Amino acid sequence: MEQTQFDTSKFMSEIIQKNIETILKGIFKFGKDTAADIQVKTLYAYKTYLTRAAKKYGEVKTLIHRTNPINLYEFYVYTNLKCDKDIISAKDINDLMRYNTCNMVLGSGGTGKSTLFKHLFLSSLMHTDKIPVFVPLRNVNGTDHSLIDCIYEELVTLGFTLEKDYFMQSLDKGVYIFLFDGFDEVEDSRQTKMIREIDKLTCKYNENYYLVSSRQSDSVSMGWDGFSELTMLPLTKEKSIELIEKLPYDNEIKDGFLKKLKETLYNDHESFCNNPLLLTLMLMTFDEFADIPQKIHVFFGQAFDVLNLKHDAIKPYKRPKKTDSDNLGSDGFTKILETISALSYLENKVSFNSSELNDYIVKAKKIERLDFNTEDYKSDLIQAVCILVLDGLKYIYLHRSFQEYFTAKFINRQSEDRQKKILMKILSSGRVTRSEQVLNILFDQNRAMVEKLLIIPLLKEFCEEITGLNVEEIFEYYIEKNYEKVRFEIRVYSDGHFAIIPRLYVGSHKGSIVSLLFFVNSVYFRYELPANAVSKIIFDSIEKLESFLSLFDIRDKKLLEQVRNKKSVAFSIEPVRLISAMRSDSYLKRDIIKCFSNITLLLKNTLNIFKQIEKEHQEIEIIADDLFDF
Numbered sequence: 001m002e003q004t005q006f007d008t009s010k011f012m013s014e015i016i017q018k019n020i021e022t023i024l025k026g027i028f029k030f031g032k033d034t035a036a037d038i039q040v041k042t043l044y045a046y047k048t049y050l051t052r053a054a055k056k057y058g059e060v061k062t063l064i065h066r067t068n069p070i071n072l073y074e075f076y077v078y079t080n081l082k083c084d085k086d087i088i089s090a091k092d093i094n095d096l097m098r099y100n101t102c103n104m105v106l107g108s109g110g111t112g113k114s115t116l117f118k119h120l121f122l123s124s125l126m127h128t129d130k131i132p133v134f135v136p137l138r139n140v141n142g143t144d145h146s147l148i149d150c151i152y153e154e155l156v157t158l159g160f161t162l163e164k165d166y167f168m169q170s171l172d173k174g175v176y177i178f179l180f181d182g183f184d185e186v187e188d189s190r191q192t193k194m195i196r197e198i199d200k201l202t203c204k205y206n207e208n209y210y211l212v213s214s215r216q217s218d219s220v221s222m223g224w225d226g227f228s229e230l231t232m233l234p235l236t237k238e239k240s241i242e243l244i245e246k247l248p249y250d251n252e253i254k255d256g257f258l259k260k261l262k263e264t265l266y267n268d269h270e271s272f273c274n275n276p277l278l279l280t281l282m283l284m285t286f287d288e289f290a291d292i293p294q295k296i297h298v299f300f301g302q303a304f305d306v307l308n309l310k311h312d313a314i315k316p317y318k319r320p321k322k323t324d325s326d327n328l329g330s331d332g333f334t335k336i337l338e339t340i341s342a343l344s345y346l347e348n349k350v351s352f353n354s355s356e357l358n359d360y361i362v363k364a365k366k367i368e369r370l371d372f373n374t375e376d377y378k379s380d381l382i383q384a385v386c387i388l389v390l391d392g393l394k395y396i397y398l399h400r401s402f403q404e405y406f407t408a409k410f411i412n413r414q415s416e417d418r419q420k421k422i423l424m425k426i427l428s429s430g431r432v433t434r435s436e437q438v439l440n441i442l443f444d445q446n447r448a449m450v451e452k453l454l455i456i457p458l459l460k461e462f463c464e465e466i467t468g469l470n471v472e473e474i475f476e477y478y479i480e481k482n483y484e485k486v487r488f489e490i491r492v493y494s495d496g497h498f499a500i501i502p503r504l505y506v507g508s509h510k511g512s513i514v515s516l517l518f519f520v521n522s523v524y525f526r527y528e529l530p531a532n533a534v535s536k537i538i539f540d541s542i543e544k545l546e547s548f549l550s551l552f553d554i555r556d557k558k559l560l561e562q563v564r565n566k567k568s569v570a571f572s573i574e575p576v577r578l579i580s581a582m583r584s585d586s587y588l589k590r591d592i593i594k595c596f597s598n599i600t601l602l603l604k605n606t607l608n609i610f611k612q613i614e615k616e617h618q619e620i621e622i623i624a625d626d627l628f629d630f
Helices: 003-028 035-058 093-099 112-127 148-157 162-171 186-205 237-246 249-270 276-286 296-309 324-325 330-347 354-368 373-386 400-412 416-428 440-445 447-465 473-483 513-526 543-552 557-564 575-584 586-595 597-627
Strands: 081-083 086-088 103-106 130-137 178-182 209-214 230-232 388-391 392-397 483-492 498-506 537-539 568-575
Touching: 003 035, 003 130, 003 162, 035 112, 035 130, 081 557, 086 162, 093 112, 093 230, 093 543, 103 112, 103 249, 112 130, 112 178, 112 209, 130 148, 148 162, 148 186, 148 209, 186 209, 237 249, 237 276, 249 276, 276 296, 296 400, 324 373, 330 354, 330 373, 330 400, 330 416, 354 373, 373 388, 392 400, 400 416, 400 440, 416 440, 416 447, 416 513, 440 447, 440 513, 447 513, 447 597, 473 513, 473 575, 473 586, 473 597, 483 557, 483 575, 498 586, 513 597, 537 543, 543 557, 557 568, 568 575, 586 597
Parallel strands: 103 209, 103 230, 130 178, 178 209
Antiparallel strands: 081 086, 081 230, 388 392, 483 498, 483 568, 498 537
């Protein structure tokens, strides 16, 4: 660990020396202090920030080491990223910088996005001459801070001593790599503003490099022109083995787990083993539970039991809870945690200050009709069970997947009327994405309830709306009713060819049926259909491309001029214009439906499964009526 600290310290000095003159050019013109004073202040400010940031992001707590941080590279295993057909290595940040100056890194829960960004921060120090700035975007929650405020506050928190005006003057010098971590953790009400602020920052200071991490969501898919979308690839079997080999853990347990992982475990449980979080939890539960459960909610239950038993997973020690004196019991403790999780999840809160956490605990006490000391319970969450950790002045879950797991458990034990209201709230909020696990866990826990209260009534309504329509008409109806805009990206290739790639954007008030259909497809057919176009429309001449654009009455001279100058551009239209053009040109209709063959398959799958589950529930009702007909 000391060697790593020594190396990063050496790299920091080199980075600061390489950039100091560039930074000072703007500051000299702006500042009133003497040149010598400013240079001393600037050197000190950046060196202090980078030293503290390298320590903070280079030494981290993990599921296994929850009390004392360990060096990131004692356990970190990098994974590759994918954009369309391109595979980009995440081992060296230079590969991402060469790919694009603005990159969005997408991944589901537990894939290690934040860990990757910490690695990229350190990689910036070791392999570039840029100054990395790591910004957890959730810090804007509960404040009126702008993005710039958030960046500067993060710098100051880690020892940056230059005045804000001096820092602002340095932004146009192209010396920074900004790593904005966790866009999906920004409160819903702040996300649109955050997108605008990031867009403004990247346009105004376009000499810098920008990376944003997030789970996939509708907000991520809108308003990010200029950003390449890179998806984190799952762990291969080899990477999974490498991760387990590196994790500091009981050697006897680890050797037994590795043996099973190499033989059959990865193939039998690939969806668990290719996710760093779930793979680590599998190792932790291996000593307590011989078998790995097939259902995700059983697996998370076992994982929580292990966390509850051991204060630190490498130490066979159980710390007594303060709330034991209140006779809360394990069941009562868990119910309160479930309620806190549901309350915060439904408010889209992924972090909260001490006062907010107290409020959630007090509300949970009333809902569950349990009495105990609030401060003792809060202490137990952090010190005994370690399901929450203190990050600065905010409390966050050890991992968001636990918030989702306990939320699902809370919903599962509510009355049917309350369950229906909560399910509809989740669906209408647009949070039913591939990255959110609440509905998936709930489906595993209580499939019949999710079908009865959510899937059957909404699909029945949808089927009634499309009665009498043929396949093409159903496609047109679905697109027009559920999407807000269609964006066409025009790509120009060096061989003289052009490509049109269409993309659909869900409206904030229209996403329920779209989310439901993709959810239905994932839980019944066990594979993920891409949300956007699966093929391109290719043109071998500019004339044919212009003819295609004329179908939408696109006669933007500036856009066409950019295409002629070999620049990739984009334009958007409303779905009604797309449908109108499709109805007037059979070739266009054929090409668009081919591009969105994933959507036609989605609709076909949904209609087939609806008939099946509706019939199954009717049969269940008949059997139940006969059974209870006294």
